[in-house]
Amino acid sequence: AQKITQTQPGMFVQEKEAVTLDCTYDTSDPSYGLFWYKQPSSGEMIFLIYQGSYDQQNATEGRYSLNFQKARKSANLVISASQLGDSAMYFCAMREGRGATNKLIFGTGTLLAVQP
Amino acid sequence: GAVVSQHPSWVICKSGTSVKIECRSLDFQATTMFWYRQFPKQSLMLMATSNEGSKATYEQGVEKDKFLINHASLTLSTLTVTSAHPEDSSFYICSARDPTGVSNQPQHFGDGTRLSIL
Numbered sequence: 001a002q003k004i005t006q007t008q009p010g011m012f013v014q015e016k017e018a019v020t021l022d023c024t025y026d027t028s029d030p031s032y033g034l035f036w037y038k039q040p041s042s043g044e045m046i047f048l049i050y051q052g053s054y055d056q057q058n059a060t061e062g063r064y065s066l067n068f069q070k071a072r073k074s075a076n077l078v079i080s081a082s083q084l085g086d087s088a089m090y091f092c093a094m095r096e097g098r099g100a101t102n103k104l105i106f107g108t109g110t111l112l113a114v115q116p
Numbered sequence: 117g118a119v120v121s122q123h124p125s126w127v128i129c130k131s132g133t134s135v136k137i138e139c140r141s142l143d144f145q146a147t148t149m150f151w152y153r154q155f156p157k158q159s160l161m162l163m164a165t166s167n168e169g170s171k172a173t174y175e176q177g178v179e180k181d182k183f184l185i186n187h188a189s190l191t192l193s194t195l196t197v198t199s200a201h202p203e204d205s206s207f208y209i210c211s212a213r214d215p216t217g218v219s220n221q222p223q224h225f226g227d228g229t230r231l232s233i234l
Contacts, residue, residue, distance in 0.1 A: 035222055035223075037225075042227075043207060043209070043227065043228045043230070044225065044227045044228065045160075045209065045211070045225035045228075047222040047223075047224070050222060091159065091160065095223075101147070101148040101165070101167075101215075103150060103162055103165060104150065104162075104211070104223050105162070106159045106160045106161075107159060108158070108159045109158075109159050
């Protein structure tokens with residue numbers, strides 16, 4: 001069974017508009033972390049934002065915010081004021097437990113295209 | 117700056133050649149590193165977990181004899197694709213997390229290696 005699900009293979013957004021990228025997850029571990037990474041065409045993985053399972057508030061990092069709905073097991077990424085440079089592949093990922101040795105499992109990704 | 121360095125960034129070689137890819141943690145000692153493989157327009161698939169001083173843990177379906185992992189020091193893990201064939205052509209990327217960091221510390225990724233086997 002998929003542990004991380006991203007149902008949007010691709011999305012378009014107009015420059016300066018906000019966009020939400022969906023992510024749902026499945027785990028029975030009460031302690032987990034959710035991550036969003038951006039992968040531009042050059043291939044590097046850029047960390048955007050983190051949400052811990054015990055965090056009371058939704059994470060925010062600049063133009064990125066995470067809409068964390070624990071009961072629904074969703075962790076959607078919201079990008080505000082989209083820029084052309086935001087065009088990239090976006091991956092949601094989960095790490096079960098807190099250890100540094102715990103692996104990161106990725107969703108299938110969403111390709112975001114920002115239009116001028 | 118980069119905290120995980122991966123080398124080489126691009127490799128083109130003939131079928132049957134063995135290729136070694138290095139992954140170094142620059143600012144911290146990583147007892148564990150992770151190796152991923154990514155085909156075009158697909159997600160990152162975890163291949164194996166590299167453990168310093170012990171054997172790597174491979175994910176189901178990954179051939180241990182094909183993808184040799186060595187984690188001989190706290191800052192270096194290597195992935196060797198043995199007798200590479202065209203179907204091994206892919207984007208390989210490593211990652212590590214600072215074990216001394218707090219729980220929200222992300223995994224840091226190398227820039228990846230594009231392997232093309234002709």
